[in-house]
Amino acid sequence: MLSRDLSYLDEEKICPHCQKPMSCCEAPAIHVGDGLGWGSDVLFICLNDNCSLFLNGWEQIENQYGHHASYRYMELPGSKEGNCMMVGNSDAFKGSIIDKNDLLAQNTRYKKEKEAEEYLKSDGEEKKLEHILTLLLDEAASRSSRLLALAKLNEIKDLTCIDPLRNHTFRDADFENKVNLAIVAMLKRNYKKECPNCSEIIKAQAKNCMFCKIKF
Ligand SMILES: [Zn+2]
Ligand SMILES: [Zn+2]
Numbered sequence: 001m002l003s004r005d006l007s008y009l010d011e012e013k014i015c016p017h018c019q020k021p022m023s024c025c026e027a028p029a030i031h032v033g034d035g036l037g038w039g040s041d042v043l044f045i046c047l048n049d050n051c052s053l054f055l056n057g058w059e060q061i062e063n064q065y066g067h068h069a070s071y072r073y074m075e076l077p078g079s080k081e082g083n084c085m086m087v088g089n090s091d092a093f094k095g096s097i098i099d100k101n102d103l104l105a106q107n108t109r110y111k112k113e114k115e116a117e118e119y120l121k122s123d124g125e126e127k128k129l130e131h132i133l134t135l136l137l138d139e140a141a142s143r144s145s146r147l148l149a150l151a152k153l154n155e156i157k158d159l160t161c162i163d164p165l166r167n168h169t170f171r172d173a174d175f176e177n178k179v180n181l182a183i184v185a186m187l188k189r190n191y192k193k194e195c196p197n198c199s200e201i202i203k204a205q206a207k208n209c210m211f212c213k214i215k216f
Pocket of ligand 1: 048073
């Protein structure tokens with residue numbers, strides 16, 4: 001599977017109690033009622049504080065169960081079946097509203113990671129460097145796919161990949177160290193080195209730098 005199913009992002013749901021659009025929220029890990037999962041990563045919930053179901057719920061639950069809580073109207077994606085979620089306060093679920101744009105961006109990133117990983121595993125040559133850089137520069141990519149990219153860096157002769165790697169801030173110091181070692185090895189294989197003064201790539205045997213003119 002190359003991407004998660006995000007079809008629910010196109011879904012617009014209206015609360016039958018207040019006619020206001022419902023919010024798409026992350027589903028709690030556990031179904032409070034019976035201990036089972038919802039079978040969905042997201043739930044559509046009416047978070048309108050003026051919704052009649054929510055406003056009337058306080059009194060209803062107080063009378064029926066004697067505790068302080070109310071209801072929010074809920075539907076699962078792709079379903080018209082209405083459910084009531086018990087909530088203890090008006091803020092419940094408001095912290096788990098899904099930012100659709102954020103999720104789409106994440107999904108695009110994830111797709112690119114998986115494509116790059118598949119490509120490198122299949123030993124493709126044409127866009128190898130592009131895919132290696134995608135993974136090495138993606139801090140959110142899995143460690144295993146980034147290590148795969150790092151291993152493939154040993155097969156690259158094109159030194160243009162050094163600049164983007166040098167300019168990237170790696171969050172993981174150990175990984176950064178591995179990348180630096182791979183760069184040095186790559187330069188060596190190509191009889192090149194980086195000038196210790198200006199960092200430009202020069203011949204390994206050079207006695208002075210053709211860019212900054214410093215002598216070694
Ligand atoms: Zn409502
Ligand atoms: Zn120099």
